[in-house]
Amino acid sequence: MVQTIRIEAAARERAGKGAARATRRGGMVPAVIYGAKQEATLLSLDPRDVMKELHKGGWQSHLYEVAVAGAAPVRCLMRDVQFHPVSDQPIHVDFQRLAAGQHIRVKVPVVLLGEEVSPGIKAGGVANLVRRDLEVMADPDNVPERFEVDVSAAEIGDTFRWSNVKDHQGASATIARDFVVLTIAPPVVVVEEVVAAPAAPAPDAKGKGGKGAPAKKK
Incomplete structure (x- = not known):
């Protein structure tokens, strides 16, 4: 059985781009948990926790328990991570909540x-x-x-x-x-093309290539 990984999170009260930007200015990564026919849960995550999971590889097949103070941990999958186009730092995370008996x-x-x-x-x-x-x-x-x-x-x-x-x-x-x-x-065979050297100019009648014969004396 695959290991369940616990991630600590803080609750977010407001949705929208402005609220998400404010979360990022506070040094956190906005996130959401959706699915299982329940209302979406808004969260903020420590960016170090997010990067730790991304560096492991295979994060899309890991099971997570997202824990928010005062609420029961939520079992979910990390479905999508959005990154900043310049810094490549995570700027939003989507989790999918798991329902009982759901494949x-x-x-x-x-x-x-x-x-x-x-x-x-x-x-x-x-x-x-x-x-x-x-x-x-x-x-x-x-x-x-x-x-x-x-x-x-x-x-x-x-x-x-x-x-x-x-x-x-x-x-x-x-x-x-x-x-x-x-x-x-099968193995890749590399064929090297051999380029022939240019031919030397043909010699003249006296064996002096490229020069005309001397004029005859009258």
Whole structure:
């Protein structure tokens, strides 16, 4: 089961762009929790907490408990983060509240096993991840941390699909077919073009290239 991460937050009373700007001027990041047929909850977050989660990677598949003083923690997903166009600092965060029994749409990273012993890769083949993350529907209490694909016996030209993932862990793919996850591509051959040197000028009748014959004396 994926770990639930707790984030401390403060309540915001007012919505709108002006209120959000005031929150940012106070050194905080405005945020909102929506969904589960409940009224939206306005929050402000410490930007250090937001950046800590973003640096972990895979934040869209993590479960969060957002805790506001005086209220029960809210179980949710971090759905979207907006960034400042110049500083790249987070300026707004959207959370989705989870309802009891609700399956959630998440992106789960793909991890390869056995690359060091794969005959195809040892022969120069390249593991080409067509999908680095797989979008699935999963139980919030059993969100996979990763999906594993075993390439230890893979040869050049082999293709791995959703059905080749070692364990779906109860999740179902959002794509209704056995889609390609990975291929073992042949090595790239670089062909160097050889440019011939320019030909030397042809010599004249006396073997002196480029000069005319001397005039005959009368």
